[in-house]
Amino acid sequence: MMTDWTAGYVADIGYTYGYYGELNPAHARLALLAAGYDLAPCRAVCELGFGQGVSANIHAAGQPETAYWATDFNSAQAGFAQMVAGASGANIHLFDQSFTEFCSRDDLPGFDYIGLHGIWSWISDENRAVIVDFIRRKLNVGGVAYLSYNTLPGWSPMVPMRHLLTEHAAIMSPPGQGIVARIDSAIAFAQKLMSLNPNYSRANPIVAERLNAIASQNRHYLAHEYFNRDWRPMPVAEMANWLEPAKLTFASSAHLMDHIDGVNLTNDQRDFLNAIPDTLFRETVRDYMVNQQFRRDYWVRGARRLSGLELLETLRRQRYVLAAPRKDISLKVKGALGEVEPTKAIYDPILDAFADHQPKSFGQLEQALKDKNINAAQLREAIIVLAGSGLIYPAQDDKQISRARPFSDRLNAHLIAKSRGGNDVNHLASPVTGGGVPVARFNQLFLLAKGAGRKTPAEWAQFAWSILAAQGQLIVKEGVTLDTPEENLQELTSQATAFSETQLPVLKALGVA
Secondary structure (H helix, E strand, O other): EEEOOOOOOOOOOOOOOOOHHHHOHEEEEEEEEEEEEOOOOOEEEEEEEEOOHHHHHHHHOOOOOEEEEEEOOHHHHHHHHHHHHHHOOOOOEEEEEOHHHOOOOOOOOEEEEEEEEOOHHHHHHHHHHHHHHHHHHHHEEEEEEEEEEOOOOOOOOHHHHHHHHHHHHHHOOOOOOOHHHHHHHHHHHHHHHHHOOHHHHOOHHHHHHHHHHOOOHHHHHHHHOOOOOOOOOHHHHHHHHHHHHEEEEEEEEEEHHHHHHOOOOHHHHHHHOOOOOOOOHHHHHHHHHOOOOOOOOOOOOOOOOHHHHHHHHHHHHHHEEEOOHHHHOOOOOEEOEEEOOOOOOHHHHHHHOOOOOOOOHHHHHHOOOOOOOOOOOHHHHHHOOOOOOOEEEOOOHHHHHHHHHHHHHOOOHHHHHHHOOOOOOOOOEEEEOOOEEOOOOOHHHHHHHHHHOOOOHHHHHHHHHHHHHHHHOOOOEEEEEEOOHHHHHHHHHHHHHHHHHHHHHHHHOOOOO
């Protein structure tokens, strides 16, 4: 009898080439500091279910003193990830083993950090038990586990719709039809159903809106999000029950904006939550306040809160770097309550202090801003908001940056060369942050041109157009295809000029260019 090696997980279409910063130990440290915890230096990191391996490879290249171990049961994805790892030469060990196989290996070290992104909600209880046992045995005391998962109540209205989609794909699709065609047929059927105004849609008006949003999403993403055999949103308290045998305690959300109550909760809601003494029940109630759909959480083994003095001293040592052109920043923060514009009297001086794109420690910022009437609490909140908005990143020390640079350079050269054929990978490695930085395909092509000796934006544009034209690719601008070579070259020249003036200086400061 043949065994289903997929365990019900979609394997006939690859996962997306996304980068997930929450898997970065540097990001974890910032989120934990926001909650009053610290994370010791990570000497060994494990990622279970690495997808295409973009995050794992970027972090391994950016933090070469850390040993990375990871598995993904999909051999095609593992092959891509291993090829990328070979290009960087980083200390990373990648396998195509199932969780059961990998977690029973006898050559694995103890880990300071174990991460799973987009895995927990889409696997069987048997695999969840394997993972929990692995964390119990292999996560060091003081270590951190990161898990992201679909949760309630945010997913409640969509649970029946997801069931309908998967049932249609399984029952109504012709035999042998590929997963993309099955997805398209299922969505079209569901949209037709909703157009008939059934009682379900009247009772759950948000479903039609979400279904229309789904219809526009990447089919590779939808296949893995909705069409696996196993799929179960889980409240945070149930997650805690699962992780209890591994001696894990909930520490903080990995989503930094969750730490800012002012953009997520009304004053009355905050007072209501603050009256709840139990941490997990308070998290549960908060999920109802914000209608949480997807949780990204850090769990600590042997959690110990820092004292006030320890926290302040640790905060003051942490460095940050601006990751966007200062003049282009028009800061607006999104939370559960909508969009909020932070106080300019606080945020403008902080952003101005970062404007040279050199790493600054919290302590250095305090000194630079001492005449601006910005206290430590305000600075701390602003750092979280700016990092949560993707405008600043935690920065490594100079020795770490120096060690990471050759690995990041080799990795980026490989990824940039791949951009000639498509836009799959849109992040590059920064030795300054130890993590990924978004760089769109055309900007990668401009970097490739620059590396090939082209000196001006016009030359970069011509170089990029020669690559696109050879493949019969045309630029789509604002939904309109540019048909002539002149139009395409004009658009590329405009983009190359903007890139040279704004993003290139930032990428140089981050060690990407």
